[in-house]
Amino acid sequence: MLDAVPLIVGGIPFGIIFGTLALNAGLDVWQTMGMSSIVFAGSAQFVAIGMLATGTSIGFIVATTLIVNLRHLIYAASMLPHVKHLDQRWRIPLGFLLIDEVFAATYPRYLNHAQDKNNHWHYLGVGVAFYVSWNIATVIGIFFGATIPGIENWGLDFAMSATFIGMVIPHLVNKPMIAAVLTSAVLSIITYQLPHKIGLVISAIVAMAVGYYLEQHQPRKKT
Amino acid sequence: MNIWLLIILMAMVTFSIRYALYARANSIKLPAKLEQALKFSAPCVLTAILVPAVLMPQGELTVTFDNPYLFGAIIAILVALWKKNILLTIVISMGCFFAYKWLLL
Numbered sequence: 001m002l003d004a005v006p007l008i009v010g011g012i013p014f015g016i017i018f019g020t021l022a023l024n025a026g027l028d029v030w031q032t033m034g035m036s037s038i039v040f041a042g043s044a045q046f047v048a049i050g051m052l053a054t055g056t057s058i059g060f061i062v063a064t065t066l067i068v069n070l071r072h073l074i075y076a077a078s079m080l081p082h083v084k085h086l087d088q089r090w091r092i093p094l095g096f097l098l099i100d101e102v103f104a105a106t107y108p109r110y111l112n113h114a115q116d117k118n119n120h121w122h123y124l125g126v127g128v129a130f131y132v133s134w135n136i137a138t139v140i141g142i143f144f145g146a147t148i149p150g151i152e153n154w155g156l157d158f159a160m161s162a163t164f165i166g167m168v169i170p171h172l173v174n175k176p177m178i179a180a181v182l183t184s185a186v187l188s189i190i191t192y193q194l195p196h197k198i199g200l201v202i203s204a205i206v207a208m209a210v211g212y213y214l215e216q217h218q219p220r221k222k223t
Numbered sequence: 224m225n226i227w228l229l230i231i232l233m234a235m236v237t238f239s240i241r242y243a244l245y246a247r248a249n250s251i252k253l254p255a256k257l258e259q260a261l262k263f264s265a266p267c268v269l270t271a272i273l274v275p276a277v278l279m280p281q282g283e284l285t286v287t288f289d290n291p292y293l294f295g296a297i298i299a300i301l302v303a304l305w306k307k308n309i310l311l312t313i314v315i316s317m318g319c320f321f322a323y324k325w326l327l328l
Contacts, residue, residue, distance in 0.1 A: 095242030
């Protein structure tokens, strides 16, 4: 369960800003909590309240949610071989909890401890821990947003970037992975202006293809 | 505008995306090539999220000394390369980020 601690530390500041911004965007306290507890999708929540603040219609916001969350399909596909022995009673909560941080903390464990029979408990534990902390952080944001003006300009969102850097760097141990990550980095900048953050999905897919191609074509060190 | 309707629709869309493949996990067999490529998924997606957040915090490419996000990210990369400890990476780089931001003001 210690694997969840860094995610929580990185996620709390982000949840706090969400609570603050949601009130500014016109949501009431319960609606703000509803988003964090029922939707539970950090980046889509931010995009949604941003669009609400500019008066975008519900249909557009829902469509954008779909596209922003398409990356979860990549996560689900990655996890597929590891959850198919579980019954639906497990798969439903595990699916609900499949967010960036939980996937990034859980997937390496499945790869490195493939024979461990309790990996789904680890997945569930990390997911629940993050879920609880995300909702507590939202409450804190709701409370402080009203009492500390300007908290949304502190730059608390840097916590997410710091968390992700800490998660990506340990993967950079071979050339295909390094090339894939650099490809993703460059493409994410180039495609940033595309609508609905679809550039994120394009960048990741092209980068994965680059990594796969290089891995297949590199000289084998071990046979 | 009915915000509760929006929240419920967002929740349905989000959960559907995450659960769709899980729901039929037994009958879906991914091609071996795709499974190989998916090994790269986590670092690539996280990178595509974090790089614009760091280099374009205001929506425009800002590779200058007055971008504290870039400074903090460089510190985070150095700490992560040094210790490979996520918690340490977050704490040190956030400390540097806020210090740098404060010094810039």
